[in-house]
Amino acid sequence: MKTTEYNAEVLIAAGPVVTVNRADVAELRERALRTKRGRMRLCAHNSLESKVHEMLIVHTAATYVRPHRHLGKSESFHIIEGTAEIILFGDQGAVRQVISMGDYASRRIFYYRLAEAVYHSLVITSPVLVFHEVTSGPLVRSETEAAPWAPDESDGPAVKAFMEKLRKQTV
Numbered sequence: 396m397k398t399t400e401y402n403a404e405v406l407i408a409a410g411p412v413v414t415v416n417r418a419d420v421a422e423l424r425e426r427a428l429r430t431k432r433g434r435m436r437l438c439a440h441n442s443l444e445s446k447v448h449e450m451l452i453v454h455t456a457a458t459y460v461r462p463h464r465h466l467g468k469s470e471s472f473h474i475i476e477g478t479a480e481i482i483l484f485g486d487q488g489a490v491r492q493v494i495s496m497g498d499y500a501s502r503r504i505f506y507y508r509l510a511e512a513v514y515h516s517l518v519i520t521s522p523v524l525v526f527h528e529v530t531s532g533p534l535v536r537s538e539t540e541a542a543p544w545a546p547d548e549s550d551g552p553a554v555k556a557f558m559e560k561l562r563k564q565t566v
Contacts, residue, residue, distance in 0.1 A: 398437065405436045413439045415451055420476070424523055427453040432548070434458050444533040451475075454517075454524045459554050462488075462516040462542035470530045471508040474498050477521035480565045481507060484514040488544040493565050497521075514542045518558070518565055 396419045398406040406423075415437070427435035433455035440448050454460070462484055472481070474496050481494040491513070497503035509515060517524075546553035 396437075401438070404430050404432065404434050405438060407438045407441060409441070420451070420453075420525055423451065423453045424525070427455055427523070432458060440532065442533075446532050447529065448532040448534065449529045450527070452526050452528055454519055456519045456522050456524075458519060458524075459548050459558060460516045461548055462514045462545040464512045464514045464540050464542075465509075465530065466512050466538045466540060468531050468538060469508060469510040470528060471506070472496075473506045473527040474501075474503075475525040475527060477519065477524035477526075478503065479520055479524050479526075480518040482516050482518065482561065482565065483509075484516070484542065486514070488514075488542065490561075490564050512540075516545070516561075518561055 396413075396415060397409040399409060401407050419437075423435045423437060427433055435453045437451040438448070439450065462482070476498055478495075478497040478501060481496055482490055483492040483494070485491045494507055495503050496505060496507065499505045541547075546557050548554060
């Protein structure tokens, strides 16, 4: 797999045909384990301006994804390896729905699509989560809104308390 490193957490695939095999996923997993935030992303699209953003993403169990919502965009999510709870929140932060997901062999839900601007996050329940995500582009940061009631990832103690509370609510 030929790639260009965009930053320590993001690789961009090169060429018009993108293929990924087990060895590539293993490399992405290893790289995620070495990043500060425990994540790695392979962008199959070759530009931030692409109309479709298709990514293979690896998160470790320690990864915090601040609840957020996408304005005017849908997102689909397909689990390749691992398990997670997708959390959908109301506007004030109340848990609205929990979707228990895993890969196809787990017999859990392995695919979901979110087509409305709902705050969402995930709690990773396996050591590593590998998933395929698709959303519309181009990437415009102002079209993603962080939940004001959730801590910023830079506040370690608040993130830890928030995630502990969320895990208790999703069991």
